[in-house]
Amino acid sequence: QVQLVESGGGLVQAGGSLRLSCAASGRTFNGHAMAWFRQAPGKEREFVAGISGGSTTYYADSMKGRFAISRDNAKNAVYLQMASLKPEDTAVYSCAARRGVVVLTTPPGYDYWGQGTQVTVSS
Numbered sequence: 001q002v003q004l005v006e007s008g009g010g011l012v013q014a015g016g017s018l019r020l021s022c023a024a025s026g027r028t029f030n031g032h033a034m035a036w037f038r039q040a041p042g043k044e045r046e047f048v049a050g051i052s053g054g055s056t057t058y059y060a061d062s063m064k065g066r067f068a069i070s071r072d073n074a075k076n077a078v079y080l081q082m083a084s085l086k087p088e089d090t091a092v093y094s095c096a097a098r099r100g101v102v103v104l105t106t107p108p109g110y111d112y113w114g115q116g117t118q119v120t121v122s123s
Contacts, residue, residue, distance in 0.1 A: 002026035009117030022095030053101030
């Protein structure tokens with residue numbers, strides 16, 4: 001059974017940093033695309049960042065320069081380092097993985113999802 005388990009969320013003040021982790025089990029995602037999405041209350045799930053099977057990274061425009069996605073193939077894990085956090089970054093952040101190698105920016109493109117971790121940024 002494939003599982004993606006996120007950790008690292010929490011409450012942080014504006015301007016602060018957090019590092020989210022996503023540990024995969026049940027199959028290896030080495031060489032496959034993984035991504036982070038987020039969903040704020042009353043809003044649709046949106047793409048945050050993705051990393052291809054070849055470790056090319058992609059970011060939503062509003063996250064460029066503030067967020068960094070990385071992966072550790074030996075640990076079958078992906079990370080999201082977030083800095084200069086703003087109250088509008090408050091959301092549930094979810095890790096996703098797909099069987100393909102290319103990063104897609106829409107949720108239906110992903111085959112596996114974690115349960116999400118809450119990030120709350122106070123002003």
